[in-house]
Amino acid sequence: MIIAYTAFNLPFATWMMKSYFQDLPVELEEAAMVDGDTRWGAFLRVALPLSRPGLAATAIFCVIISWNEFLLALVLTQTEQSQTLPIGIAGRVTQYTTHWGEISAAGFLAAIPIMVFAFIVQKHLVRGLSFGAVKG
Amino acid sequence: MASVSFRNVVKRFGGFTAIHGLDLDITDREFLVLLGPSGCGKTTTMRMIAGLEDVTSGEVYIGDEMVNDLLPKYRDVAMVFQSYALYPHMSVEDNIGYPLKIRKIAREERRRIVLEAAQRVELETLLDRLPRELSGGQRQRVALARAIVRTPKVFLMDEPLSNLDAKLRVQMRAELKHLQHELQITTVYVTHDQIEAMTLAHRVAVMNKGVIEQLGTPKDIYNDPRTLFVAGFIGSPPMNLIRGGVAGGVFEGSGLRIAGLGSARVEEAILGFRPEDIRVVDGVGEASLTGQIYSVELIGDHTLVAVKAGEELVRVRADKDFAGKLDETVGVAVPGEKAFVFDARTEKRVDH
Numbered sequence: 001m002i003i004a005y006t007a008f009n010l011p012f013a014t015w016m017m018k019s020y021f022q023d024l025p026v027e028l029e030e031a032a033m034v035d036g037d038t039r040w041g042a043f044l045r046v047a048l049p050l051s052r053p054g055l056a057a058t059a060i061f062c063v064i065i066s067w068n069e070f071l072l073a074l075v076l077t078q079t080e081q082s083q084t085l086p087i088g089i090a091g092r093v094t095q096y097t098t099h100w101g102e103i104s105a106a107g108f109l110a111a112i113p114i115m116v117f118a119f120i121v122q123k124h125l126v127r128g129l130s131f132g133a134v135k136g
Numbered sequence: 137m138a139s140v141s142f143r144n145v146v147k148r149f150g151g152f153t154a155i156h157g158l159d160l161d162i163t164d165r166e167f168l169v170l171l172g173p174s175g176c177g178k179t180t181t182m183r184m185i186a187g188l189e190d191v192t193s194g195e196v197y198i199g200d201e202m203v204n205d206l207l208p209k210y211r212d213v214a215m216v217f218q219s220y221a222l223y224p225h226m227s228v229e230d231n232i233g234y235p236l237k238i239r240k241i242a243r244e245e246r247r248r249i250v251l252e253a254a255q256r257v258e259l260e261t262l263l264d265r266l267p268r269e270l271s272g273g274q275r276q277r278v279a280l281a282r283a284i285v286r287t288p289k290v291f292l293m294d295e296p297l298s299n300l301d302a303k304l305r306v307q308m309r310a311e312l313k314h315l316q317h318e319l320q321i322t323t324v325y326v327t328h329d330q331i332e333a334m335t336l337a338h339r340v341a342v343m344n345k346g347v348i349e350q351l352g353t354p355k356d357i358y359n360d361p362r363t364l365f366v367a368g369f370i371g372s373p374p375m376n377l378i379r380g381g382v383a384g385g386v387f388e389g390s391g392l393r394i395a396g397l398g399s400a401r402v403e404e405a406i407l408g409f410r411p412e413d414i415r416v417v418d419g420v421g422e423a424s425l426t427g428q429i430y431s432v433e434l435i436g437d438h439t440l441v442a443v444k445a446g447e448e449l450v451r452v453r454a455d456k457d458f459a460g461k462l463d464e465t466v467g468v469a470v471p472g473e474k475a476f477v478f479d480a481r482t483e484k485r486v487d488h
Contacts, residue, residue, distance in 0.1 A: 034214065046223055
């Protein structure tokens with residue numbers, strides 16, 4: 001499942017990050033290279049720290065997608081132990097009755113980790129981190 | 137400290153040739169200004185020295201070393217970008233110290249050198265700030281400090297003053313000139329501002345469409361322009377350029393007759409003369425041309441007068457208490473020895 005989700009999310013993540021890196025002023029990396037850095041060093045020390053908001057946004061996006069994913073999880077999980085939450089919750093709808101109470105409770109609990117994660121990440125989600133780098 | 141040389145350097149971007157066979161020798165400790173309009177290849181030339189742009193053919197030397205395939209980090213140059221390119225997530229101190237950090241200089245030593253560089257540009261009280269908390273002029277000085285924090289072989293400056301306001305620009309211009317004199321490091325400076333070029337340079341290379349039109353001291357460039365482009369580009373207000381023909385040392389064209397031009401004979405010529413070399417006269421006897429006053433602009437220490445003679449508008453730099461009225465008919469005296477003759481087809485100077 002991990003492999004499947006990676007394959008699933010990688011194109012999205014790459015796409016999002018690419019547009020983010022492209023928005024960074026290219027002079028910054030050039031300046032780093034003239035200042036004595038390698039291309040890779042310029043990426044690590046200049047481009048990557050500046051893309052923190054982009055990294056955070058991409059991370060939230062990927063986590064939410066993986067957390068809520070239903071179809072692959074349904075197909076790939078066989079035992080009760082390996083079931084993900086959405087599958088488990090769907091399982092409360094039985095042939096004879098629907099356990100609305102359990103479904104509501106589980107749905108609420110399922111939202112908590114995502115909220116916590118979002119709170120942790122949100123402080124990196126600041127706009128204008130690169131203000132002051134270049135003029136105009 | 138080192139010289140920089142270009143040997144028949146060509147740079148192409150796809151099908152577009154940005155630099156056509158450039159040959160240029162910049163001597164050790166020289167302040168060379170690359171001057172030209174946007175798109176003339178001056179920034180590309182500088183970026184080839186820095187190694188940010190590959191050379192299509194030809195050779196670039198820094199000192200005795202051929203640097204065509206050398207990465208920027210091994211070239212030992214420092215560059216001030218037009219946009220400053222400060223690292224926005226680092227404090228002023230870390231920005232200035234970045235080149236030292238890459239070179240693995242110990243923290244205490246680094247602090248000391250950074251402080252020294254910061255003092256040179258009067259930034260020592262702002263070391264903890266982030267770039268976004270600084271004004272334009274302060275950012276510019278951080279960029280400068282980052283360049284002077286080590287002693288590179290060559291300084292490269294890409295229009296470093298163009299984002300400053302007029303007053304600050306004049307002040308920083310003087311500081312740059314002083315700094316270069318003090319540090320004695322070969323400097324290549326790119327600008328489209330002819331005043332910056334004239335005031336800063338030991339030598340100016342005037343570029344147009346990927347070739348150097350003329351290379352010389354600011355005085356040479358101003359007093360002895362070799363091509364029509366240089367004549368028109370240098371000088372503010374620009375040189376008067378008038379079409380006509382020259383025969384037997386006399387220029388004639390659009391109601392204008394100027395003698396004393398030497399022996400040149402050109403059918404399609406362009407005559408150039410600077411506004412400050414000519415004057416408005418009352419008597420018709422002295423006048424090379426007559427026309428109506430088209431505009432009068434008081435600048436302060438002088439007055440700029442435009443005289444409409446036939447189709448041409450001739451600009452004259454007159455005294456500050458010039459009293460002519462609009463539409464008044466006046467004469468303009470053009471001394472032959474102050475005029476330049478260009479061939480209209482080759483755009484080259486043809487008198488001496």
